[in-house]
Amino acid sequence: MTGWLGRLLVERLIRLAWLLPLAMAGLFTLVSLAPVDPITSYVGARVAEVGPDQRAAIAQAWGLDAPAPERFALWLGHIARGDLGSSITFNAPVAQVLAGRAGASLTLIALAFLMSFAVGLSLGLTAAATRGRWPDRAIRGFAVVLTASPGFWVALLLIALFAVGLGWLPSCCAAPPGLTADEADLAARLRHLILPAATLSVVGTGPLILHSRARAAAFLESPAARHLAAHGARPGWLAWRPGLRHALGPALAVHLAGTGELIGGSVLAETVFAWPGLGQATVRAALGADAPLLLGIALATLVVVFLGNLAADIAARLLDPRLRQA
Amino acid sequence: MIAALTLASPVRRDLLIRGGLALGLVAVLLLAALALPPEGPPVSALARNLAPSLAHPFGTDSLGRDMALRTALALATSIKVGLFAAVLSTAVAVVFGLAAASHRLADRLVGVATELALGLPHFVLILLISYAAGGGMAGVILGVGLTHWPRLTRVLRLEAQTVAASDYVAISRGLGRGPVWIARHHLAPHLIPQIVAGFVLIFPHAVLHEAGLSFVGLGIPPHLPSIGVILADSLRALMAGHWWVAVFPGAGLMLVALTVERFGEALRRAADPSEGVA
Numbered sequence: 001m002t003g004w005l006g007r008l009l010v011e012r013l014i015r016l017a018w019l020l021p022l023a024m025a026g027l028f029t030l031v032s033l034a035p036v037d038p039i040t041s042y043v044g045a046r047v048a049e050v051g052p053d054q055r056a057a058i059a060q061a062w063g064l065d066a067p068a069p070e071r072f073a074l075w076l077g078h079i080a081r082g083d084l085g086s087s088i089t090f091n092a093p094v095a096q097v098l099a100g101r102a103g104a105s106l107t108l109i110a111l112a113f114l115m116s117f118a119v120g121l122s123l124g125l126t127a128a129a130t131r132g133r134w135p136d137r138a139i140r141g142f143a144v145v146l147t148a149s150p151g152f153w154v155a156l157l158l159i160a161l162f163a164v165g166l167g168w169l170p171s172c173c174a175a176p177p178g179l180t181a182d183e184a185d186l187a188a189r190l191r192h193l194i195l196p197a198a199t200l201s202v203v204g205t206g207p208l209i210l211h212s213r214a215r216a217a218a219f220l221e222s223p224a225a226r227h228l229a230a231h232g233a234r235p236g237w238l239a240w241r242p243g244l245r246h247a248l249g250p251a252l253a254v255h256l257a258g259t260g261e262l263i264g265g266s267v268l269a270e271t272v273f274a275w276p277g278l279g280q281a282t283v284r285a286a287l288g289a290d291a292p293l294l295l296g297i298a299l300a301t302l303v304v305v306f307l308g309n310l311a312a313d314i315a316a317r318l319l320d321p322r323l324r325q326a
Numbered sequence: 327m328i329a330a331l332t333l334a335s336p337v338r339r340d341l342l343i344r345g346g347l348a349l350g351l352v353a354v355l356l357l358a359a360l361a362l363p364p365e366g367p368p369v370s371a372l373a374r375n376l377a378p379s380l381a382h383p384f385g386t387d388s389l390g391r392d393m394a395l396r397t398a399l400a401l402a403t404s405i406k407v408g409l410f411a412a413v414l415s416t417a418v419a420v421v422f423g424l425a426a427a428s429h430r431l432a433d434r435l436v437g438v439a440t441e442l443a444l445g446l447p448h449f450v451l452i453l454l455i456s457y458a459a460g461g462g463m464a465g466v467i468l469g470v471g472l473t474h475w476p477r478l479t480r481v482l483r484l485e486a487q488t489v490a491a492s493d494y495v496a497i498s499r500g501l502g503r504g505p506v507w508i509a510r511h512h513l514a515p516h517l518i519p520q521i522v523a524g525f526v527l528i529f530p531h532a533v534l535h536e537a538g539l540s541f542v543g544l545g546i547p548p549h550l551p552s553i554g555v556i557l558a559d560s561l562r563a564l565m566a567g568h569w570w571v572a573v574f575p576g577a578g579l580m581l582v583a584l585t586v587e588r589f590g591e592a593l594r595r596a597a598d599p600s601e602g603v604a
Contacts, residue, residue, distance in 0.1 A: 018438075023445050026442055027454070031454070144588075145584060148583040150537050150579060150583075152537075156576065159564055164569070165567075260447040260448070264450055265449070268538050282450065283544070
């Protein structure tokens, strides 16, 4: 039991040990390549008041004149001490911005994860149970259309229907106007969460439907399922009981491995709904040339994606003992 | 692919129908953009915020511009950017895939590059590359074009390795054929259909990512027609109940992505010997 887990963890730690430094160098290169003058973006609108002497002084104090490897080493040193720099757009330390916004993003991503897993798996099993007939064709068509739909457009459709047309749900922010998310009561916060989470859940649902349908269909056509059917098992029961057991593991593994795409989708979903999370902060950091925040978010995302992939591998092995041998 | 075209099979029928639909839609939109004035439909104070009608099938926006014309122009921009980006990604995938299949060290390097590219969520990486390139048109094309290669690289690497290790290549070598002859007569017929299918399958992803980048304000500059910018501007109109300003442009983008994706899937199936012959 612990043998395979230990081997997996050691292998992943080794991978992290070479991947992380390379990724950090890559991120640093990307952000340094940007044709943005750090002094201009730091000073902002009062850039005209800064003379050449002051520019030179700031550049020297920040070490901007140093060659790139030296600046990279300086940045690594700061990170090792837990200092991610300070964000220009939010006028606060990057670590503080990350900590303050991670909760909102995680709530959104977790709910979207659960919603798309429930919807994707049940539609996939239904399609497998009725394969070849109209529900199957309708569900597969839905999955394909969903995959080709831009997530932020789905968000606009949801706003048009539920917020403007029917007036059931709010279209913006994490709390009613004038209140912070902490002051609002739970019911109000949940109401604000529904549309953003539904939007974000669109990202993973299409592929999950097709994947769990394929897995369940493969089981339903196997000799074991034919044996059960010969004993009088109904197609619906077959799909939802033993079929579910066959599809659950692979579906969960695929879904966990797609965590990264949920984070990518949250950038768009949070922008549409002005959701106060990290996705919105990513866009504002890129628009405001806020290099420290952009680097901080990218590093945090890198670690979360790595953990998501690790969780996917562990879940797959827990649910399917055959994989532990590999 | 070529073999599949000569077979009367469902795969071939699918390929012809879907290919005709996708190429027809793309051609119509590109031609429409050529025929229309590049600055877009005229502003009209008398036709502001009109709901869809026979005169304006997609309605008009808050400046009285016809949404059908704006959508067609924007889709043409999306298609051009998508084509550029898909060409770039396919080129990277061909170079990486072939290098990885032919050399051990190159294989390791490509493996590391793939791990790095997949280490961040796709959209976040696009955003960072676009930021590094300074945003704008160049930012979108580089961001989208330099991030869609991993899947096709893997396919091409595996295919090239399989062919190179096959018996008939060993026999050819034994008969004294040079590497160029083998590449032309054995490798190319296997790889070219995969490259074409891969290219077509990259396109819809590139178009959707481009729209997302433009939507958050980091893509195509606002003075050019693009679906992302139209949809970003539509939020206010949506609040006033003008749903058509958002519904039709997005549906158009979805339709383009969907038809090309179906075409790409049909191509991939035709290129796959285990399915294409069936």
